[in-house]
């Protein structure tokens with residue numbers, strides 16, 4: 282149902298990401314850290330907000346003047362705090378909107394992901410409410426426009442016996458209590474926002490909530506510079522006898538107000554309701570068959586916890602042993618959260634091909650591609666390699682460049698849901714058995730990984746930095762990872778060519794032992 | 803406390819690239835947080851707000867309960883007068899320079915229909931002289947219970963309010 286829009290958006294994102302990768306390096310590409318940046322901006326806004334709370338005065342008579350004082354008297358400090366508060370909030374809208382569009386484009390909102398998506402919707406409501414009530418606090422002409430407009434909109438429901446917008450009809454209707462109430466709202470709604478932000482990521486393991494240092498410093502300095510160059514200012518003071526006529530709207534937060542002016546309350550409520558309901562039901566409109574969740578085989582599981590540590594979605598938990606075997610714990614999968622990526626299969630120490638077919642079993646397996654079938658695929662690929670120089674088995678995933686497109690003379694491929702599913706012993710198996718001269722593992726760029734952590738764990742396991750590590754006896758120069766997103770088939774081809782050239786050079790040099798004999802010795 | 807070691811791993815091109823990206827983003831944020839300007843009112847226009855809340859008359863007049871009626875009620879509710887709390891809907895009309903531009907009948911608020919009827923409407927008018935007539939019906943009869951007519955000057959950029967003072971049963975024109 283969403284395919285057409287997704288296939289329009291995805292190439293745009295991929296192209297943008299490639300471009301930004303080139304410009305700033307993959308480590309500091311903001312497009313890979315949109316959620317984390319939103320968190321970071323929240324902290325900036327919260328810190329500056331706490332400061333601004335001190336000089337702000339909640340009395341009708343002095344509120345506007347107090348904001349003017351904040352802005353102009355100590356422009357280099359409290360003025361800058363105000364600007365950071367404003368621009369940080371704007372930046373939050375930018376990163377949130379791009380984040381949600383990107384999650385949609387990359388199809389990361391349905392299936393096991395429904396929870397993150399559903400909790401994202403109230404985040405939008407809290408974010409906009411926080412921002413708009415912030416602008417009310419200034420009590421300038423813009424605030425008056427927003428206050429009257431918002432209340433006219435809410436009044437349409439008639440939930441309050443009186444028309445609340447009537448409170449803004451006459452000078453003198455407003456009391457100091459109004460601003461005390463506003464401050465209260467403007468503190469508590471962002472607090473709810475923060476709570477829901479944490480709920481939003483509760484089902485994800487190792488969520489990126491902190492951007493890389495370079496990105497954090499860079500964006501902070503960006504906001505700081507912006508605050509000095511274009512300090513945030515107010516409109517003229519509110520005057521209930523005067524209609525706000527010419528306004529410099531903050532379009533990030535206020536784009537719906539002109540719509541309200543044109544449409545009136547009923548149509549705008551309809552629009553908001555339709556969008557909200559659409560967002561809420563979207564995860565279930567994706568009529569795709571969900572692949573079967575991972576299954577634990579207790580007779581193999583020794584409770585080592587590696588699957589729990591590596592699962593990107595926190596879908597495996599360790600519970601007390603239920604089968605009486607002499608281990609304290611056992612793994613248990615929550616099928617509702619499991620995306621069937623297979624990363625747990627790659628992490629399990631029992632996932633090894635060095636057993637006869639009858640004994641081939643693992644502690645945690647994917648019903649869609651069990652270990653037995655994976656070994657068959659690998660053996661079939663090795664059989665397809667009919668000799669030739671510098672032969673390579675390439676492991677690819679369902680979301681990156683199609684590994685099968687590399688098949689040909691001296692290259693055979695195996696595709697799995699996520700490259701993180703490949704247990705290191707399989708690489709050992711291929712190379713030590715002389716099945717191929719090299720193994721290339723490919724998949725999406727780390728920031729794009731559909732299953733979040735595939736490239737990260739694969740790199741760590743292959744370099745030996747993380748258990749299960751590739752055994753020391755495997756010559757590292759014969760194993761390579763090459764991450765490439767679907768829009769980079771040529772990059773992958775080039776990496777493959779370079780890898781094979783290196784393998785050929787290895788063969789030619791005397792240093793390389795004739796490995797086939799070595800393996801059979 | 804602060805560790806800037808990470809900077810050593812960054813290539814110069816990437817510093818330049820970052821500067822470029824941040825410049826673009828900052829410009830985008832700076833621009834869209836205050837532009838384009840939104841003009842709601844031309845210099846020669848003013849605003850008229852017709853806003854009032856008023857309770858219609860009682861839907862049924864109160865009546866004195868007969869002894870039989872009283873006997874049927876639980877002892878603690880045996881009040882002599884029976885008054886339904888429900889109210890009639892209120893109709894409000896307004897003419898601008900002889901033409902009717904507003905005509906609405908508002909039901910009383912509340913589940914038991916015992917609240918106020920509410921009206922709220924905003925008009926943008928050319929500044930200058932206008933003749934306004936307002937009529938309100940809160941009873942059963944075909945005739946309007948309250949009427950008012952005024953010559954007003956709409957000031958450019960200003961808000962004029964028409965309200966109804968319930969205690970006095972009188973329309974008021976504010977900011978004329």
Ligand code: HEM
Nearest residue numbers: 316317319320381384389390394397398401402404488489
């Ligand atoms: C205040 C605003 C938001 C913040 C701070 C935020 C933060 C985050 C973070 C930190 C992640 C984890 C990213 C990772 O490490 O892989 C994430 C994931 C996600 N977010 Fe948000 N988000 C926000 C708003 C939204 C909205 C509005 C939506 C959609 C309606 C949304 C949908 C998602 C989805 C679908 C995921 C993916 C979860 C997964 O990969 O399983 N988020 N968000």
Ligand code: SF4
Nearest residue numbers: 592619620622623625
């Ligand atoms: S298949 Fe993936 S999501 Fe499911 S339990 Fe294993 S690692 Fe977690």
Ligand code: SF4
Nearest residue numbers: 582585586588629644
């Ligand atoms: S990695 Fe394998 S052995 Fe370890 S707890 Fe998970 S299923 Fe059990």
